[in-house]
Amino acid sequence: QKEVEQDPGPLSVPEGAIVSLNCTYSNSAFQYFMWYRQYSRKGPELLMYTYSSGNKEDGRFTAQVDKSSKYISLFIRDSQPSDSATYLCAMIGNQGGKLIFGQGTELSVKP
Amino acid sequence: ETGVTQTPRHLVMGMTNKKSLKCEQHLGHNAMYWYKQSAKKPLELMFVYNFKEQTENNSVPSRFSPECPNSSHLFLHLHTLQPEDSALYLCASSQDDIQATNEKLFFGSGTQLSVL
Numbered sequence: 001q002k003e004v005e006q007d008p009g010p011l012s013v014p015e016g017a018i019v020s021l022n023c024t025y026s027n028s029a030f031q032y033f034m035w036y037r038q039y040s041r042k043g044p045e046l047l048m049y050t051y052s053s054g055n056k057e058d059g060r061f062t063a064q065v066d067k068s069s070k071y072i073s074l075f076i077r078d079s080q081p082s083d084s085a086t087y088l089c090a091m092i093g094n095q096g097g098k099l100i101f102g103q104g105t106e107l108s109v110k111p
Numbered sequence: 112e113t114g115v116t117q118t119p120r121h122l123v124m125g126m127t128n129k130k131s132l133k134c135e136q137h138l139g140h141n142a143m144y145w146y147k148q149s150a151k152k153p154l155e156l157m158f159v160y161n162f163k164e165q166t167e168n169n170s171v172p173s174r175f176s177p178e179c180p181n182s183s184h185l186f187l188h189l190h191t192l193q194p195e196d197s198a199l200y201l202c203a204s205s206q207d208d209i210q211a212t213n214e215k216l217f218f219g220s221g222t223q224l225s226v227l
Contacts (some may be wrong), residue, residue: 041220089215099156101153103151103153
């Protein structure tokens with residue numbers, strides 16, 4: 001079993017839709033959870049960084065962590081064509097260790 | 112220039128060539144990394160340098176040879192590569208080694224490498 005599972009998509013939605021991106025994980029030691037956005041032919045850029053369980057909001061983006069279910073989500077409200085990218089989840093333990101990435105979900109927002 | 116800069120952006124090389132990838136970070140960070148990104152696969156950590164010292168070699172074949180002359184520059188020397196080494200090679204940096212401190216990781220745009 002992979003430590004982090006992420007549906008690779010592709011996911012296609014109309015402009016204005018609410019998008020839900022998800023990752024599941026198996027290692028209960030993970031405490032820090034990240035979402036990276038990667039545009040085509042670019043490196044990943046850090047989008048959201050959260051600690052432990054709960055929600056964090058930044059503009060149209062909300063990151064949610066449910067440690068009891070080992071499940072994290074990224075919600076995008078009022079999605080825009082400029083949100084079209086690959087979204088990578090990543091996580092690491094409280095004492096550091098390996099930063100583990102999901103394989104990424106490719107999102108396409110159609111005008 | 113700010114952030115993490117990688118050159119070249121694209122590289123095509125034969126299996127007998129020798130080439131080098133360059134990375135420079137302008138963030139004042141102490142740790143630098145090389146990652147490999149292949150299609151539909153998670154990022155694979157290759158090497159970690161902290162204060163110019165290599166702290167991780169993730170079982171990478173010897174045809175990949177890293178060099179870190181100072182905290183701002185990182186190189187990846189390539190020789191006798193195989194076609195399966197074709198991938199996007201990403202450089203990253205963080206304030207300190209994320210494997211010890213949970214720091215945030217900042218990436219460059221990568222070098223898209225094709226091995227013929």
